[in-house]
Amino acid sequence: MPDDQTGPDTLPDFAEAVLDLVDQIPSGMVLAYGDVAELLGQGGPRQVGSVMSRYGSSVTWWRVIRASGEAPQGLQDEALAHWRTEGTALVRGALAGRRVDMTRARWDGEGGQGGRSEPGLGSRREAPTGRQ
Numbered sequence: 001m002p003d004d005q006t007g008p009d010t011l012p013d014f015a016e017a018v019l020d021l022v023d024q025i026p027s028g029m030v031l032a033y034g035d036v037a038e039l040l041g042q043g044g045p046r047q048v049g050s051v052m053s054r055y056g057s058s059v060t061w062w063r064v065i066r067a068s069g070e071a072p073q074g075l076q077d078e079a080l081a082h083w084r085t086e087g088t089a090l091v092r093g094a095l096a097g098r099r100v101d102m103t104r105a106r107w108d109g110e111g112g113q114g115g116r117s118e119p120g121l122g123s124r125r126e127a128p129t130g131r132q
Contacts, residue, residue, distance in 0.1 A: 029107035069099035
């Protein structure tokens with residue numbers, strides 16, 4: 001049976017790879033949607049955004065943001081609270097800032113929790129119910 005087949009309770013391989021990578025972003029660091037796609041070597045910002053919209057509530061979603069340093073639409077206040085708790089570098093500082101300083105907080109994909117998983121490998125996740 002091919003590895004890319006999914007049942008109703010499993011995620012597509014690309015979605016699983018995105019979520020596995022998001023799980024590895026260290027506290028206080030972020031990636032832009034396009035950064036995730038680049039590190040995985042597949043997809044693009046919109047595909048990553050779609051995965052995060054559908055399945056991202058099961059991971060540290062606030063660590064995947066727009067390239068401008070802004071949080072996902074409708075989740076700005078919640079993301080900001082997480083960023084402040086984690087000490088994520090913000091433009092204009094921790095108190096006045098409302099977007100991430102991408103120069104200081106962008107993760108390079110190194111270190112973290114044991115390195116990046118290859119797409120389609122690793123344990124199968126169950127598809128979470130609901131949206132973030």
